[in-house]
Amino acid sequence: MESVPIRCPACRRDHAYSTPVYPCPCGAPTAPPVLRGAPVVPITHRTWNDDWVTVRCRDCGRLDQWPQPELCCPCGTVLRIPVRPVTAHDDTAAPGDGPRSARPSHIPLPRTAPPPRSAFRPRPIRTARDAVAGAALYLKWLGYHDVVQPAERSPARIDLRATGLIAQVDATTRSTALRDVECLWLHALTASARSVFFSLAGYAKDAEARADGLGIPLFTMELTGTPQPVNAPADELISTGA
Known part of the structure; x- marks a missing residue:
């Protein structure tokens, strides 16, 4: 994953930051796209919604919630790394990758041949x-x-x-x-x-x-x-x- 330069606004220290890569359910490696040139923001107060960003998989087009990229500077400041927002017409493919067709976010697996399995025998729940x-x-x-x-x-x-x-x-x-x-x-x-x-x-x-x-x-x-x-x-x- 390509690193991007980040400067801490508190101590002016420069960092080379690479976003963490996560596996999409389709199996493709996925990383939140950093918004180059945008200023980083020191985190002074956390909210649950601010800790997540929407990311589109480059391979299958699926939208998922991933952890908001952050960087902890040695000076003690925790920085929120801006991420390029996903739009309705966003295409994260790199130039030259060719067009990608839209796919549904959920594709059910075939159910024509379920594995052989005896009837489930439950046990009552009291505790x-x-x-x-x-x-x-x-x-x-x-x-x-x-x-x-x-x-x-x-x-x-x-x-x-x-x-x-x-x-x-x-x-x-x-x-x-x-x-x-x-x-x-x-x-x-x-x-x-x-x-x-x-x-x-x-x-x-x-x-x-x-x-x-x-x-x-x-x-x-x-x-x-x-x-x-x-x-x-x-x-x-x-x-x-x-």
């Missing part, structure tokens, strides 16, 4: 631990045979882990919030793993919308112990399995 155990049983049924539950819940609130997957189970009586979904996605991004969310009380509308955009399968947990898919990524996970 929060039952909810986590029920989610683990369901993930094993989907094909994640090595799913484990950590002895103690991590600060990241990851309840279940398997090869290439992390999952969170919200057993509270409140609807799962947008921040919970985004935090799980960030932890999965760091671990290069898929994320799955289970909730007893369902999800806030903005949390569902963000999960759809990020491709996170959402399930609600019935007290009978049977998870129910909430969005299209959850339907696809049921269809394809691990």
Whole structure:
């Protein structure tokens, strides 16, 4: 990734900054496009919305939310790096790359040949631990045979882990919030793993919308112990399995 010159307005120190690269769900490396020549802004107060930017994948055209680029200067000032905003007619392809056709943000996987699988046998949910155990049983049924539950819940609130997957189970009586979904996605991004969310009380509308955009399968947990898919990524996970 090409670096851009950044000067700290507090100490006047010069930096060569390269934006971090993240994998788009299509597999292509994606990085927020830095707005060259725009002044950097010291961060004195954080808001959740300011920590995210919309980025278009150069390969598939998908729009996703990625962490706002930042640089921590040795003088102690944290700088927000301006990013070129995405417009309706934006094309991030470099000159000479040729035209790119528009594609839908979500393409369901084929469901004509689901993997052979016996009927799921749920266990009733009476406690929060039952909810986590029920989610683990369901993930094993989907094909994640090595799913484990950590002895103690991590600060990241990851309840279940398997090869290439992390999952969170919200057993509270409140609807799962947008921040919970985004935090799980960030932890999965760091671990290069898929994320799955289970909730007893369902999800806030903005949390569902963000999960759809990020491709996170959402399930609600019935007290009978049977998870129910909430969005299209959850339907696809049921269809394809691990």
